[in-house]
Amino acid sequence: MGTSGQVSWKLADHPKLPKGKPIAVVVLDGWGENKPDEFNCIHVAQTPTMDSLKQGAPEKWRLIRAHGTAVGLPTEDDMGNSEVGHNALGAGRIFAQGAKLVDLALASGKIYEGEGFKYIRKSFEKGTLHLIGLLSDGGVHSRLDQLQLLLKGASECGAKRIRVHILTDGRDVLDGSSVGFVETLENDLTNLREKGVDARIASGGGRMYVTMDRYENDWNVVKRGWDAQVLGEAPHKFTNAVEAVKKLRENANDQYLPAFVIVDENEKAVGPIVDGDAVVTFNFRADRMVMIAKALEYQDFDKFDRVRFPKIRYAGMLQYDGELKLPSHYLVSPPEIDRTSGEYLVHNGIRTFACSETVKFGHVTFFWNGNRSGYFNPEMEEYVEIPSDVGITFNVQPKMKALEIGEKARDAILSRKFDQVRVNIPNGDMVGHTGDIQATIVACKAADEAVKMILDAIEQVGGIYVVTADHGNAEDMVKRNKSGQPVYDKNGNLQILTSHTCQPVPIAIGGTGLAPGVRFRNDVPDGGLANVAATVMNLHGYVAPNDYEPTLIEVVDN
Numbered sequence: 045m046g047t048s049g050q051v052s053w054k055l056a057d058h059p060k061l062p063k064g065k066p067i068a069v070v071v072l073d074g075w076g077e078n079k080p081d082e083f084n085c086i087h088v089a090q091t092p093t094m095d096s097l098k099q100g101a102p103e104k105w106r107l108i109r110a111h112g113t114a115v116g117l118p119t120e121d122d123m124g125n126s127e128v129g130h131n132a133l134g135a136g137r138i139f140a141q142g143a144k145l146v147d148l149a150l151a152s153g154k155i156y157e158g159e160g161f162k163y164i165r166k167s168f169e170k171g172t173l174h175l176i177g178l179l180s181d182g183g184v185h186s187r188l189d190q191l192q193l194l195l196k197g198a199s200e201c202g203a204k205r206i207r208v209h210i211l212t213d214g215r216d217v218l219d220g221s222s223v224g225f226v227e228t229l230e231n232d233l234t235n236l237r238e239k240g241v242d243a244r245i246a247s248g249g250g251r252m253y254v255t256m257d258r259y260e261n262d263w264n265v266v267k268r269g270w271d272a273q274v275l276g277e278a279p280h281k282f283t284n285a286v287e288a289v290k291k292l293r294e295n296a297n298d299q300y301l302p303a304f305v306i307v308d309e310n311e312k313a314v315g316p317i318v319d320g321d322a323v324v325t326f327n328f329r330a331d332r333m334v335m336i337a338k339a340l341e342y343q344d345f346d347k348f349d350r351v352r353f354p355k356i357r358y359a360g361m362l363q364y365d366g367e368l369k370l371p372s373h374y375l376v377s378p379p380e381i382d383r384t385s386g387e388y389l390v391h392n393g394i395r396t397f398a399c400s401e402t403v404k405f406g407h408v409t410f411f412w413n414g415n416r417s418g419y420f421n422p423e424m425e426e427y428v429e430i431p432s433d434v435g436i437t438f439n440v441q442p443k444m445k446a447l448e449i450g451e452k453a454r455d456a457i458l459s460r461k462f463d464q465v466r467v468n469i470p471n472g473d474m475v476g477h478t479g480d481i482q483a484t485i486v487a488c489k490a491a492d493e494a495v496k497m498i499l500d501a502i503e504q505v506g507g508i509y510v511v512t513a514d515h516g517n518a519e520d521m522v523k524r525n526k527s528g529q530p531v532y533d534k535n536g537n538l539q540i541l542t543s544h545t546c547q548p549v550p551i552a553i554g555g556t557g558l559a560p561g562v563r564f565r566n567d568v569p570d571g572g573l574a575n576v577a578a579t580v581m582n583l584h585g586y587v588a589p590n591d592y593e594p595t596l597i598e599v600v601d602n
């Protein structure tokens with residue numbers, strides 16, 4: 045974001061729309077539109093507020109795209125996710141995202157010419173190369189084919205000893221698919237060994253229980269990973285990773301497998317991280333890598349006792365935090381998401397309040413602001429984090445902190461201290477990921493109630509609301525075949541879909557402060573999340589910068 049100096053931040057006045065109306069921007073996480081059936085939890089749940097917004101179609105309610113190329117992902121088969129979704133919502137433009145940038149860097153070979161790779165390469169002669177990351181083809185945080193290319197490329201560049209520290213998924217892909225991914229990786233590593241590279245899996249664990257926490261919700265998650273990956277210590281020891289995952293799955297699902305280490309015949313861990321080694325975290329997505337990056341990089345660190353802090357050369361697949369410049373070494377440059385709507389609005393005097401609970405807090409702040417932590421101007425902005433429940437799966441508490449978020453937003457609106465009150469309501473997504481249909485129905489109802497609280501407050505102050513979502517999740521809880529029918533496994537069990545979807549998401553505008561004649565245009569049929577920023581700028585009384593994706597609204601004379 046270092047370009048601030050040259051940017052002209054002043055936005056032109058909107059020719060027709062007034063300034064000074066408080067605006068609530070509500071993002072329902074994991075809330076897509078889908079045909080109504082029993083696996084559409086949003087449809088099954090009582091959601092009177094969201095239902096009533098839909099009555100405003102087509103002038104005040106429509107669908108927008110939230111997956112694939114509309115949010116900068118490589119293909120139309122890529123489901124949406126919070127990072128790319130909130131980046132698009134906040135930045136108002138579509139940036140080629142991490143998944144795509146890594147694909148390009150691997151395909152061209154540029155990844156091996158970059159500063160980050162040259163840096164870790166210095167350890168190849170004497171040390172081990174450790175690769176830590178999510179093992180699946182989900183494409184949200186990482187992709188197996190990228191890991192495979194990196195393994196091949198690194199060994200061709202001289203890595204003689206490689207250790208892979210795997211995190212099993214089951215959240216962006218079907219639960220149970222971890223076994224197949226580990227088998228595939230084992231096969232690749234066997235091939236490498238035949239070529240003389242000492243390559244092995246060294247440790248593992250489920251992504252939600254080991255390493256991939258976010259927004260400092262629970263450092264124990266990162267510690268469990270540290271102990272296994274760096275110290276070579278874990279409650280479970282196996283000589284073979286496929287066997288480890290199969291065995292541990294007897295008591296946990298892929299997302300929550302406990303930590304394990306792979307040991308040799310003498311019970312000795314095969315791949316702790318030691319002085320002189322190189323480490324790459326191969327996830328491209330930022331939020332769930334920031335904590336481990338801090339543990340691997342910061343000399344001063346007090347979040348847990350690292351016991352040993354090896355002198356390593358560490359690089360991220362990407363730089364995960366543009367403000368903290370973390371990590372300082374990385375293989376691929378992240379998208380340069382500059383001039384976000386939040387930064388413009390602050391420069392134009394818009395006072396902003398942003399809030400969610402911990403597990404989504406960074407979505408409406410960090411992701412919204414282009415993967416940048418902190419405020420643009422602390423005098424104009426207030427970001428409030430409501431602590432999430434720790435150590436539970438959210439089907440146990442499906443209401444999460446929705447009402448608390450609603451209350452905080454309500455109070456912020458009624459205080460009249462803010463021009464924009466922005467929230468993320470996590471329930472549809474966080475509970476949807478558990479695959480628990482009954483709990484997800486409760487979750488959707490709670491999210492709807494939170495929306496109502498916010499809309500009521502907006503009504504009281506004569507403001508405007510914009511209600512939308514970042515991608516689908518709760519609206520489809522089963523895997524389907526090409527004709528849309530639910531798929532059953534060979535034992536006749538329904539295949540539960542824990543992941544996001546490729547469905548479009550709703551956007552609704554309204555409120556007593558909405559100027560007469562404002563309605564959705566019908567000439568942006570392919571509109572997506574990136575069109576929302578210009579829309580919100582208009583509602584604040586400004587015209588968006590020229591290079592922003594077009595606004596979704598027009599003002600017609602009545």
Ligand SMILES: O=C(O)[C@@H](CO)OP(=O)(O)O
Pocket residue numbers: 073074124125126127184185215216332473
């Ligand atoms: O939990 C996460 O990390 C992702 C799924 O991998 O979900 P979201 O993009 O909604 O944050």
Ligand SMILES: [Mn+2]
Pocket residue numbers: 073074125126127129473514515
């Ligand atoms: Mn999300």
Ligand SMILES: [Mn+2]
Pocket residue numbers: 074126473474477517544
């Ligand atoms: Mn999600």
